[in-house]
Amino acid sequence: MAELAAAIDLEAAAASRRHFWSRFAIYGLLTVFAAIYLIPLLVVVFNSFREQAEIARDGLISLPKTFRLEAWAQAWSTYCIAGTCQGMQRNFLNSLWMTIPATIISTLLGAVNGYVLSKWRFKGSEVLFTLMLLGVFMPGQIALMPWAFVLGKLGLTNSTYGLILVHVVQGISFTTLFCRNYYIGIPDDLIKAARIDGAGFWRIFWKIIIPLSPPILIVTVIWQFTGIWNEYLFGVVFTSGQAQPITAALVALTASGTTARSYDVMSAAVLIGALPPLLIYLFGGKYFVRGLTQGAIK
Amino acid sequence: MTSQSLSALTIRNLYKSYGAVDVLKGINLEAQPGEFIALVGPSGCGKSTLLAMIAGLESVTSGEIRIGNRLVNSVPPKDRDIAMVFQSYALYPTMTVRQNITFGMESRGVPKADQAEAVKHVAALLQIEALLGRKPGQLSGGQRQRVAMGRALVRDPKLFLFDEPLSNLDAKLRVDMRTEIKKLHNRVGKTTVYVTHDQVEAMTLASRIAVMHQGSVQQFDAAQMIYSRPANMFVAGFMGSPAMNFIPAELGDGAGRPCVTVRTADGGTAALELAQPVPAGAPRNVVLGVRPEHIYRFSDDLKHRKRAIAAVKAPVELVEPTGAETLAVLRFGDLEVTGRFDPDGAPRMGETMTLGIDMARACLFDPTTQSLL
Numbered sequence: 171m172a173e174l175a176a177a178i179d180l181e182a183a184a185a186s187r188r189h190f191w192s193r194f195a196i197y198g199l200l201t202v203f204a205a206i207y208l209i210p211l212l213v214v215v216f217n218s219f220r221e222q223a224e225i226a227r228d229g230l231i232s233l234p235k236t237f238r239l240e241a242w243a244q245a246w247s248t249y250c251i252a253g254t255c256q257g258m259q260r261n262f263l264n265s266l267w268m269t270i271p272a273t274i275i276s277t278l279l280g281a282v283n284g285y286v287l288s289k290w291r292f293k294g295s296e297v298l299f300t301l302m303l304l305g306v307f308m309p310g311q312i313a314l315m316p317w318a319f320v321l322g323k324l325g326l327t328n329s330t331y332g333l334i335l336v337h338v339v340q341g342i343s344f345t346t347l348f349c350r351n352y353y354i355g356i357p358d359d360l361i362k363a364a365r366i367d368g369a370g371f372w373r374i375f376w377k378i379i380i381p382l383s384p385p386i387l388i389v390t391v392i393w394q395f396t397g398i399w400n401e402y403l404f405g406v407v408f409t410s411g412q413a414q415p416i417t418a419a420l421v422a423l424t425a426s427g428t429t430a431r432s433y434d435v436m437s438a439a440v441l442i443g444a445l446p447p448l449l450i451y452l453f454g455g456k457y458f459v460r461g462l463t464q465g466a467i468k
Numbered sequence: 469m470t471s472q473s474l475s476a477l478t479i480r481n482l483y484k485s486y487g488a489v490d491v492l493k494g495i496n497l498e499a500q501p502g503e504f505i506a507l508v509g510p511s512g513c514g515k516s517t518l519l520a521m522i523a524g525l526e527s528v529t530s531g532e533i534r535i536g537n538r539l540v541n542s543v544p545p546k547d548r549d550i551a552m553v554f555q556s557y558a559l560y561p562t563m564t565v566r567q568n569i570t571f572g573m574e575s576r577g578v579p580k581a582d583q584a585e586a587v588k589h590v591a592a593l594l595q596i597e598a599l600l601g602r603k604p605g606q607l608s609g610g611q612r613q614r615v616a617m618g619r620a621l622v623r624d625p626k627l628f629l630f631d632e633p634l635s636n637l638d639a640k641l642r643v644d645m646r647t648e649i650k651k652l653h654n655r656v657g658k659t660t661v662y663v664t665h666d667q668v669e670a671m672t673l674a675s676r677i678a679v680m681h682q683g684s685v686q687q688f689d690a691a692q693m694i695y696s697r698p699a700n701m702f703v704a705g706f707m708g709s710p711a712m713n714f715i716p717a718e719l720g721d722g723a724g725r726p727c728v729t730v731r732t733a734d735g736g737t738a739a740l741e742l743a744q745p746v747p748a749g750a751p752r753n754v755v756l757g758v759r760p761e762h763i764y765r766f767s768d769d770l771k772h773r774k775r776a777i778a779a780v781k782a783p784v785e786l787v788e789p790t791g792a793e794t795l796a797v798l799r800f801g802d803l804e805v806t807g808r809f810d811p812d813g814a815p816r817m818g819e820t821m822t823l824g825i826d827m828a829r830a831c832l833f834d835p836t837t838q839s840l841l
Binding site: 378 | 576
């Protein structure tokens with residue numbers, strides 16, 4: 171009995187050693203990868219609080235010796251970009267005014283499309299869905315010329331409204347795909363029961379489909395918000411100066427330094443530009459993961 | 469015309485096709501007011517499609533559906549004055565039980581006070597008062613079933629439609645709910661069309677049964693008639709468990725009386741005297757249909773009790789006691805025949821038994837057309 175127990179103990183000890191080293195390797199590797207992603211962010215955060223003189227003296231990658239918020243204030247409201255000295259605030263607001271409506275509209279349209287394509291199928295609806303899916307695989311630059319033409323005809327060049335239109339249309343493929351695949355999992359019997367109960371197309375949508383949708387709507391909103399906020403190509407091509415979204419303005423800012431580059435202001439500006447998607451991830455991230463992995467409601 | 473105006477539901481020559489596939493081929497049915505009709509058949513026979521067409525959830529390819537006197541072929545579901553209970557219950561998951569029940573009334577703009585009154589009445593009827601504040605996810609299968617029925621009942625429709633409502637319940641609950649549905653129907657007395665693949669459910673609940681197979685109604689008749697005089701071999705085989713035995717036989721004359729000759733296990737034949745005269749135009753080769761419970765252990769007493777007992781010997785190959793009765797596999801020629809015996813005096817394995825077949829209850833079928841002779 172005792173010998174057996176000792177043997178088991180030895181084996182258990184060996185197993186726990188193996189366990190320790192495998193854990194060590196896993197966490198070590200994870201730490202390395204986390205560092206690869208986090209260190210650049212850390213460098214930028216530090217630099218946004220350091221004095222330009224200190225950056226010039228100690229180099230870009232160094233621990234801060236000073237702490238000041240001036241670079242943030244400058245980046246927000248006084249820094250000169252291409253001759254206009256109002257900082258990034260205007261562009262930040264442009265981005266908000268572009269991203270919020272475009273996200274809401276494209277998500278709602280995607281929900282309606284998904285509802286029709288999953289619950290009110292018609293002859294050719296599968297073909298239509300397949301065609302819409304092509305949009306998922308189509309790179310944005312293919313659409314540049316057509317959009318330039320359309321925006322020109324509509325008189326929406328160099329305007330936030332023009333960008334809203336572009337992002338809504340460009341985003342519909344994704345939002346439709348997300349919602350349609352989610353709604354496929356909602357039993358058709360619910361729709362039939364509601365039809366017998368006297369509910370029509372919109373009543374079923376608002377009273378039955380939408381209340382079941384939060385998981386997929388959160389996924390879609392996060393996807394659209396970050397995608398549209400971070401989008402650069404359309405912003406830089408279709409707008410200029412005061413009308414530019416923040417992504418385009420950031421590039422203009424880095425290009426505008428005539429003398430010494432102000433790394434402190436640039437760092438602060440980049441962080442201002444990155445903040446909204448970061449916040450969205452921070453608050454919605456767990457729903458995002460849950461929504462992507464969750465099956466539909468039974 | 470008078471018979472049509474009396475019916476609660478009339479279906480005339482109804483067809484349904486999906487492209488080249490005919491799902492329903494000329495259905496004719498009618499239900500009297502207050503009647504309980506069961507549509508029964510194997511999966512894919514078209515019974516659920518037929519129900520969906522009555523509900524207005526599927527379009528009509530050709531033919532007529534009338535609810536009361538009104539032709540409803542192209543009337544939308546909500547205007548047909550029907551209510552439906554689904555196999556999956558189809559309760560709205562985000563709404564409470566109360567909201568589930570009132571959703572239809574909300575859609576039709578029934579005043580709030582009337583809604584509350586109707587919910588109260590239905591909840592009391594189904595004993596679900598305590599559940600009104602809960603979501604469907606918090607209910608057991610049986611409770612969901614009740615709520616689904618409540619949602620249908622509250623509508624007070626002309627016609628109730630049930631689509632296999634009990635098939636998601638476990639065996640015990642299924643029997644309980646079956647009884648409840650029957651009681652409920654007796655109390656409310658609404659015309660009901662009930663789809664099921666379970667022949668016991670159909671037999672116990674319905675006043676008349678439509679047996680469907682491959683898109684057409686094989687027989688539409690009272691439950692007892694379906695069981696004792698099945699119109700064809702499909703109906704005979706589908707209704708009843710264990711199924712009716714089909715024994716190839718030859719018509720003949722035994723001592724001046726009509727009889728059928730069947731093959732026995734020892735390679736010989738046995739002549740079984742028929743209870744009725746042979747129908748005119750019957751072919752020489754027929755199929756003798758005998759239900760398992762119409763096979764007895766032969767005795768003189770049995771001969772006295774029953775009008776038409778035919779005796780035949782058969783070896784017992786397998787015995788399956790179920791408690792209430794004992795099933796035995798008997799050999800007839802190269803055929804296995806199932807008999808259903810009282811556990812007292814049940815067959816023993818290996819025994820060669822003299823059987824008494826109740827020929828008054830036996831059926832004869834034409835093997836080519838498969839229909840009853």
